[in-house]
Amino acid sequence: MVDLFVGILLFVAIVIGWLLGKAERKKTHTDEPVSSVGKGYFDGLNLLLNEKRDEAVDLLLKTLDVDGETFETHIVMGSLFRRRGEVDRAIRIHQDLLARSDLARNQYAAVKLELARDYLSAGVLDRSERLLKEIAEEDSPNQIKALEYLLRIFEQEREWERATEVAEKLVAKGKSLQTQLSHYYCALAEQNLKVGDFVHARQDLKKALQTDKRCVRASLMLADVESQADNAREAVKSLKRVLEQDPAFIPDTLPQLRKNHETLNQLGELSSYLFECLEKSPAISIVIELSELVTQLEGEQAGAYVLSEYLKKRPSVKGLDRLISLQMSNASGEEKENLGILQAFTQRLIKDKPIYRCESCGFDGKTLHWQCPTCKSWGSTRPIQGLEGE
Numbered sequence: 577m578v579d580l581f582v583g584i585l586l587f588v589a590i591v592i593g594w595l596l597g598k599a600e601r602k603k604t605h606t607d608e609p610v611s612s613v614g615k616g617y618f619d620g621l622n623l624l625l626n627e628k629r630d631e632a633v634d635l636l637l638k639t640l641d642v643d644g645e646t647f648e649t650h651i652v653m654g655s656l657f658r659r660r661g662e663v664d665r666a667i668r669i670h671q672d673l674l675a676r677s678d679l680a681r682n683q684y685a686a687v688k689l690e691l692a693r694d695y696l697s698a699g700v701l702d703r704s705e706r707l708l709k710e711i712a713e714e715d716s717p718n719q720i721k722a723l724e725y726l727l728r729i730f731e732q733e734r735e736w737e738r739a740t741e742v743a744e745k746l747v748a749k750g751k752s753l754q755t756q757l758s759h760y761y762c763a764l765a766e767q768n769l770k771v772g773d774f775v776h777a778r779q780d781l782k783k784a785l786q787t788d789k790r791c792v793r794a795s796l797m798l799a800d801v802e803s804q805a806d807n808a809r810e811a812v813k814s815l816k817r818v819l820e821q822d823p824a825f826i827p828d829t830l831p832q833l834r835k836n837h838e839t840l841n842q843l844g845e846l847s848s849y850l851f852e853c854l855e856k857s858p859a860i861s862i863v864i865e866l867s868e869l870v871t872q873l874e875g876e877q878a879g880a881y882v883l884s885e886y887l888k889k890r891p892s893v894k895g896l897d898r899l900i901s902l903q904m905s906n907a908s909g910e911e912k913e914n915l916g917i918l919q920a921f922t923q924r925l926i927k928d929k930p931i932y933r934c935e936s937c938g939f940d941g942k943t944l945h946w947q948c949p950t951c952k953s954w955g956s957t958r959p960i961q962g963l964e965g966e
Contacts, residue, residue, distance in 0.1 A: 647673075647683055654690055663698040670694055685716040692725060701729050720749060731952070736763040756954045758788035759946055765797055777801055790821045791955075792828075793946050799832055808836040816849065823857030824958050828944070830865045843869060859959075860892040867898065876902060893929075897922035932957050 650673055657666040670691040673679070679687065688707050695704035704725070711722035723746050730739035743757045761784035768777040778801060784794035799814035815829040815836070837846040850866040853859075863886045871879025880902045887895045900919040907915055930940035935958060937951035947954050 647679075651686065651690060654694070658694055658697055663694055667691065667694045667698070682716065685711060685714060685718050689718045689721060689725075692722070696725060696729065701733065705729050720746065720751070723749075731947075734763075736760050736767065740764065754788045755791075758784040758791040758794060759954045761787065762791070762793045762797060762946070765794075769797075769801070774801060774805065792818055792821050792825045793955075795821060796825075796828060796832075799829070799836075803832060803836060808839040811836045812840070819853060819856065822958070823853065824859075824961070826853050826857060827859055827861035827959060830861060834865065834869075843873065847873065854886075858886075858890055859961075860886075860890070860895040863895060864898045867902075871902075876905065893922055893925050897926060929960075931960060933960050 650669060654666040654669040654673075657663070657669065670687055673687045674684070674691060688711055692704045692707035692711070695701070695707070708722045708726045708729070711718050712726060723742050727739055727742050727746070730736075730742060740757065740760045743753050743760060747753050747757065761780045765777040765780035765784070768774075768780060778798070781794045781798045781801070784791050785798075788794075795814050795817045799811045802808075802811035802814060811832065815833050818825050818829050833846060833849075837843055847866065847869050850862055850869070853862050854866070863883060867879045867883040869879075870882050880899065883895060883899050883902065887899060897919060900915050900922065904912055904915045904919070931942050932944050933940040934945075934948040934951060934953065934956050936953045936956040937948060939948055939950040939957075940960065945957050948956055
């Protein structure tokens, strides 16, 4: 990276030299005195060649006048410093540019955006937010970018109401942020639930589903709200919506489904629904729940049969662990001891394995994050499938 940066600086220095040479040639033809800028440039180039990069860049930028041809050079240099982590130097370059009175309107807006990005990188969110708001209120090509950076700030500060407002503006300008916006509504609903405001929480969750009908998070939360309000039928309706939204999340609905069907005294209906789920999205958690349900309704032998038949088609560590438990209940002596050893192994495997994985960056873990902690994408984390997953 250092060699690449030096190469870029050297290229920039050569370009600057050509521009200065061109300018001096013009001055020579018009009999004007030659500027002393050339000496400053060559001093900077000499420092660069002697690997005194920081001193060279400072001198080159100081000697280079800002005009239509060199403005972009200053912007690029500031951006390079920011990427290298030298945010203070990037801020200084952009502040110096912003203090000039001879910048065109579009140049002034571009510098403000770069300075806002500098502050964002430095964690000075209040200054970044102030600049971005100014740009967002202006009629400039940078308006959408400013709104996008504002969105990042409000997410970082967990200011979900303000994030929602900005996201709605971006959607109105043609940006596809339905998934993101639906999660903002869910986050607002969580805040309302913490203070016991079920009315506004329901409204937020319904907005989430109107924004993105495939928002699993909204369905799960709405089911929880209805369950707490003793509306078991509505809770079940919300949970069954997940089958159409994303069948991979059906395992996350099972505890609430069982609880609410027991309240409604409809375990037979639950059994039929689980068979339907298996046809659309085979998952070992569904089979285990179905096996337990069949055990309760028809006995242990019937429950074990459901599980063993599924495992013949789709082997699973989690399923094997459950089958061992069923077999141990009817075993004794050495057989039970051997099953216990085998189960210790399967449980160790289950304990050490993640449950969810982000499809964007590969981050995994045992907790479902609706926004990936690593790549910050929304709705990209899903249950892991396969031998060691579902």
